[in-house]
Amino acid sequence: MSIEVIKPGLATTVQDGGRSGHYHLGIPPSGAMDQVSMRSANLLLGNPETAAVLECALMGPELRFHDTLRVATGGAEMVPKIDGVACPNHEVIEVPAGSVLSFDFVRAGARLYLAVEGGFDVPERLGSRSTYALGSLGGLDGRPLQPGDRLKVVSAERCADAGRSLPESLRPVYHKQYELRVVPGIYDHRLTPAARERFYDELWSVGSEADRIGYRFKGGTPLEFIEREPPFGAGDDPSNIVDACYPIGSIQVPSGSEPIVLHRDAVSGGGYAMIGTVISADMDLIGQIQPHQKVRFVPVSLDQALEARGQRSRRLEALRQALG
Amino acid sequence: MSQLTQQAPFPGVFYRRPSPDSDPFVEPGSSVDVNTTIGLLEVMKQFVEIKAEAAGKVLEVRADDEQVLEAGDDLLVIDTSGEGA
The missing domain is CATH 2.40.100.10 (Cyclophilin-like)
Structure with a gap:
C-alpha cells in the first residue's frame, strides 16, 4: 500500500511520539511538536496513539493514494480536499484509490497532523519513526518529504468507520x-x-x-x-x-x-x-x-x-x- | 472580463523583487503564465517562489514588498480573459 507525494508542502515530516532517552548523547526527542493533536488524529482513526503521522507545517501536501485508505486530521485548520472536494477536519475520511488528497490554505494554527490507518511505515531509528532532519535521522531518509516520494503504510489491525468525528469540546481552539x-x-x-x-x-x-x-x-x-x-x-x-x-x-x-x-x-x-x-x-x-x-x-x-x-x-x- | 484573485498559500513575508536592487517580478500590465514567478514568500528559513495561478495579464498587485501576510491574503489580481494578454 502506498501513497505518492505530488507536492510535499513547506516542511512535511513523518513524526510520532518521539525518541526519548538519547538527549544526553545529543539526539533530541523529535516527534510531533503538538503531541496532543497528533494523538487525537490517531485515536480518532483507531490507530495506536503514537502511530507515525505526517506533520504538515503551514501548508499541506498533495498526495496521490494508490490504495483506498482512511485518514484523519488533527491540529491546524486546513480543509482537506479529495480530488478538489472539501471534506471535514477532525473526521475519519476515506480516500479512494487513485484520488488526490490536498489541503486548502491554513486558516488557524500552524501544524496539521495527517494520520493514515495503520500509520506511516518508515524504519524505526532508536525506537521511533520521527524525522530529525538536522541529524538526517529517522523518518523518510532522515529528511522532509520531496516530490515523487512513496510513503508506505503499516497494515491496520482495526480502523474506525468513515464519518466518525472528534467531539466539538475536544477540538483545539486557535487565536492570534x-x-x-x-x-x-x-x-x-x-x-x-x-x-x-x-x-x-x-x-x-x-x-x-x-x-x-x-x-x-x-x-x-x-x-x-x-x-x-x-x-x-x-x-x-x-x-x-x-x-x-x-x-x-x-x-x-x-x-x-x-x-x-x-x-x-x-x-x-x-x-x-x-x-x-x-x-x-x-x-x-x-x-x-x-x-x-x-x-x-x-x-x-x-x-x-x-x-x-x-x-x-x-x-x-x-x-x-x-x-x- | 474574467478575473482571478490569487491568495497567499501560507503565511510569510512577501517580496516583490528577487533582490533589493532588482525590478519587481511583475507589475500591473505584466503578462503572466503558470510558470511566471510573481513574488517570493519567506518563512521557516525558506524563500518560496510563488507562481501565477493562471495565464493572463496582471491587473493589480495587492501585496506590498516586505509585507507580512497571512495565508489567504490577496497577492494580486489577474485578468484571465485573454483579451490583452
Whole structure:
C-alpha cells in the first residue's frame, strides 16, 4: 500500500511520539511538536496513539493514494480536499484509490497532523519513526518529504468507520495571540532586574525562522545582562555561560536580543544562559503558533507548572475515553 | 472580463523583487503564465517562489514588498480573459 507525494508542502515530516532517552548523547526527542493533536488524529482513526503521522507545517501536501485508505486530521485548520472536494477536519475520511488528497490554505494554527490507518511505515531509528532532519535521522531518509516520494503504510489491525468525528469540546481552539507559561531560571540571575521584569511585560512576535529546532521571538526590547568577568570556559558575550545542558522548552537569549525557545529538534547543550523554561504543558501550543503571531511570557511557579501538566494529562485521558 | 484573485498559500513575508536592487517580478500590465514567478514568500528559513495561478495579464498587485501576510491574503489580481494578454 502506498501513497505518492505530488507536492510535499513547506516542511512535511513523518513524526510520532518521539525518541526519548538519547538527549544526553545529543539526539533530541523529535516527534510531533503538538503531541496532543497528533494523538487525537490517531485515536480518532483507531490507530495506536503514537502511530507515525505526517506533520504538515503551514501548508499541506498533495498526495496521490494508490490504495483506498482512511485518514484523519488533527491540529491546524486546513480543509482537506479529495480530488478538489472539501471534506471535514477532525473526521475519519476515506480516500479512494487513485484520488488526490490536498489541503486548502491554513486558516488557524500552524501544524496539521495527517494520520493514515495503520500509520506511516518508515524504519524505526532508536525506537521511533520521527524525522530529525538536522541529524538526517529517522523518518523518510532522515529528511522532509520531496516530490515523487512513496510513503508506505503499516497494515491496520482495526480502523474506525468513515464519518466518525472528534467531539466539538475536544477540538483545539486557535487565536492570534497567546500566553506561554514559563518557570523562571536557572540563569535568570544573570539578567538585570529591569530586563527580567520587562521580558514578561512585553509582547513578543514569533520570528519567521521559527521551526522544529526552536522558536525565535522578536519585537521586544533587548535584554541586558549584568556585566561580569567571564568564568573560565565561558564565551565573552554577557549572555554566555560555561556550557550546560539545554532542556526542551528552555529560553536562551543570544546577546540579549532575541529569545529562542528550544523545541523537539533542539541541540542538547551549549553556552547560552537560559532565563527560563516554557512549561511542558504549553509545548504543544508552540507548535501551533504561526510566524508573526504574538506571545506574552507569563512566569509561573513549579507547582503551577505541575498542575498544568496534570490538566494536560487529563485532557489526553478525555481523548482516550471519548475515542478509545 | 474574467478575473482571478490569487491568495497567499501560507503565511510569510512577501517580496516583490528577487533582490533589493532588482525590478519587481511583475507589475500591473505584466503578462503572466503558470510558470511566471510573481513574488517570493519567506518563512521557516525558506524563500518560496510563488507562481501565477493562471495565464493572463496582471491587473493589480495587492501585496506590498516586505509585507507580512497571512495565508489567504490577496497577492494580486489577474485578468484571465485573454483579451490583452
